[in-house]
Amino acid sequence: MTEQIYDCIIIGAGPGGLQAAIYLGRYNRNVLLIDRGGGRTQHAKHIENFLTQKAISGKEIIETGIEQAKSFNVKIEHGLVTKVLKSEFFEVYVGDKQYLSKFVIVSSGVYDNLPPIERLHKFLGTGFFTCIDCDGYRTTNKKLVIIGNSIKTVHLAIAMKEMFTKDITIILYADKVPDEYKEELKEESIPLIIGRPVKITGEEKMEAVELKGEQRIECEVIMSHFGYKLNDGFLSELNIKRDSNGFKFIVNHNYESSLSGLYIVGPLNQGNDQAVIAAGEGAVAAIDIKKRLLER
Numbered sequence: 581m582t583e584q585i586y587d588c589i590i591i592g593a594g595p596g597g598l599q600a601a602i603y604l605g606r607y608n609r610n611v612l613l614i615d616r617g618g619g620r621t622q623h624a625k626h627i628e629n630f631l632t633q634k635a636i637s638g639k640e641i642i643e644t645g646i647e648q649a650k651s652f653n654v655k656i657e658h659g660l661v662t663k664v665l666k667s668e669f670f671e672v673y674v675g676d677k678q679y680l681s682k683f684v685i686v687s688s689g690v691y692d693n694l695p696p697i698e699r700l701h702k703f704l705g706t707g708f709f710t711c712i713d714c715d716g717y718r719t720t721n722k723k724l725v726i727i728g729n730s731i732k733t734v735h736l737a738i739a740m741k742e743m744f745t746k747d748i749t750i751i752l753y754a755d756k757v758p759d760e761y762k763e764e765l766k767e768e769s770i771p772l773i774i775g776r777p778v779k780i781t782g783e784e785k786m787e788a789v790e791l792k793g794e795q796r797i798e799c800e801v802i803m804s805h806f807g808y809k810l811n812d813g814f815l816s817e818l819n820i821k822r823d824s825n826g827f828k829f830i831v832n833h834n835y836e837s838s839l840s841g842l843y844i845v846g847p848l849n850q851g852n853d854q855a856v857i858a859a860g861e862g863a864v865a866a867i868d869i870k871k872r873l874l875e876r
């Protein structure tokens with residue numbers, strides 16, 4: 581029995597991976613999509629910046645996308661990819677199970693660094709947000725607390741004030757804040773607290789955030805700013821170029837990485853982290869793979 585060699589294996593069923601799967605499926609290519617479930621888009625409860633969708637949950641985008649991909653004969657397997665190697669073909673491992681493929685699209689996304697605050701997950705995606713592009717608008721004219729641990733959090737607070745709400749308190753984990761930033765926040769009338777939030781209160785709606793030492797700040801929404809990590813552990817045995825910080829992967833205009841045949845779409849590359857952008861990148865990668873398969 582000859583071992584099956586896929587035209588393309590896609591790792592991750594978020595908007596990036598699913599859009600690529602739909603394109604490649606519609607080229608009648610032999611495609612396997614592997615996903616472990618529970619990605620970042622699943623936490624997006626209220627997406628309202630996706631063309632034609634006035635408001636849709638991330639879960640619905642994924643579920644509909646999976647059905648759509650299946651209808652074009654994309655094979656979908658539930659599993660955690662643990663390793664990718666390259667020899668004559670790409671070898672993609674789910675534990676001991678090996679799959680071979682001519683091309684690979686990595687669309688495994690990122691995960692947020694969330695601070696250890698009690699009852700955070702009750703409000704994640706409804707009142708506790710992590711992304712200005714996704715949910716800044718939903719803080720419009722609301723009582724907002726911004727928490728973070730870097731000077732970038734100060735920049736975020738000033739941007740939020742200009743676009744969304746004047747009622748902002750900033751809580752920084754940092755021990756020291758340079759004087760010029762304190763001055764800037766003072767000029768903007770944004771109160772600064774140095775402290776550790778420990779609990780969010782409220783049932784139907786968020787009421788306040790409690791800090792270590794019993795201080796309590798009333799708020800309706802929270803924007804958290806601690807960055808994110810990449811779901812990229814399975815690429816560790818491949819030599820793929822990253823940016824000067826050794827963080828994000830460098831890709832070309834078709835989203836191909838420095839390793840020929842391996843494409844990286846979504847927030848793992850240097851582009852912006854948005855569902856519609858990940859989907860667009862998935863389409864571009866798939867169209868390029870279509871051409872490369874024809875050349876072969």
Ligand SMILES: Cc1cc2nc3c(=O)[nH]c(=O)nc-3n(C[C@H](O)[C@H](O)[C@H](O)COP(=O)(O)OP(=O)(O)OC[C@H]3O[C@@H](n4cnc5c(N)ncnc54)[C@H](O)[C@@H]3O)c2cc1C
Nearest residue numbers: 592594595596616619620621624661689714846853854855
């Ligand atoms: C709370 C919240 C709100 C958001 N709101 C918006 C919004 O309003 N508008 C917007 O455009 N964007 C929004 N986003 C961002 C959007 O979800 C991301 O841009 C999008 O997730 C990127 O898509 P992706 O396909 O790259 O990755 P993801 O959606 O993260 O999907 C990656 C998939 O890969 C899987 N995976 C990871 N590692 C492995 C592995 N080793 N093996 C197998 N599978 C793996 C994951 O489980 C997941 O299913 C929001 C995000 C969050 C968290």
